[in-house]
Amino acid sequence: MDSESNVLTKEYIKMMTDMIVLCATLALSLFFWIISLTMSAVSGNLHPVSPWRWLFSILVPLMLTGRALRRHSLDRSGALGALLVGFVLTMANFSFFSALLAFFITSTKLTRWGAEKKKKIDVDYKEGGQRNWVQVFCNGGVPTELALLYMIEVGPGEIPVDFGKQYSASWMCLSLLGALACSAGDTWASEVGPVLSQSQPRLITTWKEVPAGTNGGVTPIGLVASFLGGAAVGVAYFVTQLLMVGNLHLADPQWPIVAYGGVAGLLGSMLDSFLGAHMQYSGFDSSIGKVVGYESATTRRICGKPILDNNAVNLFSSVLIALFLPGLAWGVWPR
Secondary structure (H helix, E strand, O other): OHHHHHHHHHHHHHHHHHHHHHHHHHHHHHHHHHHHHHHHHHHOOOOOOOHHHHHHHHHHHHHHHHHHHHOOOEOHHHHHHHHHHHHHHHHHOHHHHHHHHHHHHHHHHHHHOOHHHHHHHEOOOOOOOOEOHHHHHHHHHHHHHHHHHHHHHHOOOOOOOOOOOOHHHHHHHHHHHHHHHHHHHHHHHHHHHHHHOOOOOEEOOOOOEOOOOOOOEEOHHHHHHHHHHHHHHHHHHHHHHHHHOOOHHHOOOOOHHHHHHHHHHHHHHHHHHHHHHHHOOEEEEOOOOEEEOOOOOOEEEEEOOOOOOHHHHHHHHHHHHHHHHHHHHHHHOOO
8 A cells, every 4th residue: 555655646746746847838938938029029120939939949858858867868967958959959940959859869769779789899888878968069069059040140930941042041051950960970870880780890091990999980881870860860850841831832942951961971970980080099908808098008009199089079070060061062952
């Protein structure tokens, strides 16, 4: 009887907690909506944001980060960072949100997949991923900044990618998509390659065989996975465009978004590997039989120098893809 009573008490507390969070979210969304209306009335040139958009932008990221925290995909600092990133991207554009969601869900699932084999390779492997705020902002910081710039440029809402009508806004959309696809491509390559690849990785700078786990090591399966990871983010963005944007027939074709995501994932993963081969130290520690990122008496250097860590390499890769890839897309985008 006592155990049943405890279970009922816990369920009641959980239900009440959910109701309190929901009520607080509703109040917060209405508060932001009133502020939006006030600013629009004062300035005269701003468009108020719907209270439903405020509600969705607060409630959905809150639910997702809460679930990720319970499943140990994020630690507490990572959950707070993800909540901020999710709120900004969702408020700016639902296509941004769906692309972020595709990256987060697929990356989390793949991180858990093949755990036993990854433990034998990765000295820093954590069960479930356990991303912290640094990892969250190195992957989501660039998209968050671009989403803020997008809201300054055109305000919250969905628009088609059309360089002829919305040049700068389209550039920002593709920059943001490229940064997320870059992160997804790198994650897919690093999570799928070690599990499925039957051959030794090759260092991207010399094409010599290196031990699994070496920074800068690539495999054919990993490269294919990086393209598919970026394409998955592109598909999520493209489908949301079809559902949410009106009069798409009057704009440039949107299907290249999928190909753009795949290319961003592949190039981002290769760029990440190139930077890792040069600026991350990799050595084989004979005492534990694994590749490590530090120097010691039992470590034999493989490649790289101790300049950047993995988070910094991820950040640099996403910044470079966000800066330069939209310019290439603008040159070949079908009109």
